[in-house]
Amino acid sequence: xxxxxxxxxxxxxxxxxxxxxxxxxxxxxxxxxxxxxxxxxxxxxxxxxxxxxxxxxxxxxxxxxxxxxxxxxxxxxxxxxxxxxxxxxxxxxxxxxxxxxxxxxxxxxxxxxxxxxxxxxxxxxxxxxxxxxxxxxxxxxxxxxxxxxxxxxxxxxxxxxxxxxxxxxxxxxxxxxxxxxxxxxxxxxxxxxxxxxxxxxxxxxxxxxxxxxxxxxxxxxxxxxxxxxxxxxxxxxxxxxxx
Numbered sequence: 001x002x003x004x005x006x007x008x009x010x011x012x013x014x015x016x017x018x019x020x021x022x023x024x025x026x027x028x029x030x031x032x033x034x035x036x037x038x039x040x041x042x043x044x045x046x047x048x049x050x051x052x053x054x055x056x057x058x059x060x061x062x063x064x065x066x067x068x069x070x071x072x073x074x075x076x077x078x079x080x081x082x083x084x085x086x087x088x089x090x091x092x093x094x095x096x097x098x099x100x101x102x103x104x105x106x107x108x109x110x111x112x113x114x115x116x117x118x119x120x121x122x123x124x125x126x127x128x129x130x131x132x133x134x135x136x137x138x139x140x141x142x143x144x145x146x147x148x149x150x151x152x153x154x155x156x157x158x159x160x161x162x163x164x165x166x167x168x169x170x171x172x173x174x175x176x177x178x179x180x181x182x183x184x185x186x187x188x189x190x191x192x193x194x195x196x197x198x199x200x201x202x203x204x205x206x207x208x209x210x211x212x213x214x215x216x217x218x219x220x221x222x223x224x225x226x227x228x229x230x231x232x233x234x235x236x237x238x239x240x241x242x243x
Contacts, residue, residue, distance in 0.1 A: 008071065009036040011102035012153070013093070015083055015120040016046040017061035017075070018181045019108055022204055023153030025068055026167025026174040027221050032069030033170070039072035040065060041096050043089075043120055048080040050194050052183025064180040067173055072100065083119040085126065093127035095138035098145045109152040109159060109224050117155050125150065152224040154207075156195075161222025163229060164211050168218035175205065 010031065014020040020028070020040050032038050042061065045054045052060075058075075065073040076092055083089070097105065107124040108117040130136045132146035154161075167174060178185060178201050187197040211220040 006037065007101040007103075008039045009102065010038045010104045010106065011041065011097065011100055012038070012106040013041050013043065013120060013124045014108065015043050015114070015116040016049070016080070017042045017057050018046075018064070018178070018184055019117065019120075019155055020106070020153070021064050021068070021174070021177045021181070022155050023108065024106060024165075024221050024223075025064070025177040026170050026208070026219065027165045028068045028070060029170040029173040029177070030165070030167055032071075037071045038069075039074070039100055039102070040070055041093075042073075042075040043078045043083060043093070043123070044080040044116070045075055045077055046080055049184065050192050051190075051197070052181075056183050057181075060181045060183060064177040067177045067180060081116060083116050083123060085119070085122055089123050090126045090130055091138045093123055094131040094136065095141040097127060097131040097147065098138060098141035098143060101145045103148045105147045105150045106153055106223075107150065109154050109157060111157055111159065112154075113156045121152060150226075152226075154222055154224070158207055158210075159222070159224060161211060161214075162225045164215050164220040164222050166212070166215070166217045166220050167208065168212065168220075171205070171208065171219040174208070175201065178204065 012020045028038050046057050047054050061073060078089060105128055107121040110118045110121045112118055128147045128150050132144050134144045184196050185201050191197055208219045208221055211222045212218050
């Protein structure tokens, strides 16, 4: 795991373990394979999930993290279905941002059928802003840090992406990371019916294939941004993450 004094290139937040994997496991796997330091912070322990339990979900999240090659995975233990815009939550997320000093932060896209996903994005947006304010105090991490960019990944939605990332050569790792969550995506005798156990992984794969078609590659993940992208070099291509 990454030592605390080192910075992360990317820090991705999710409401529940598996959110980040659904939206951007391929991007994480590709960039970590290129030597980028990437962390994931789950805001809740998904304790209200219809299938599985907290301990099993933690085990699955650890397997998925290893598959993607992340440097840090942590959970803040906020209440599942209790992700509301509270100062307490903003401060704790801001402290994580200051601790790991990421260049880029990712959060779920605000438009999603699950309210926790949009609320996660709102909390993270507030925390990203507050983390850069010198007089904003958090427990133990009061040195301000300004995130260079914030982007949004998609979970349940299929939205017109503002940009895509080619994951054609790591789609197998994305699928492996998702399949680590057997309690969520496999229908067993103990499972109850949810949207996740009915070909959900296949739906995600089809979405990434469609995004790939849009840009002339086999598979791609789509992202949203609230500010225009800047090409610092030329029009032949710009890397998502720079040193």
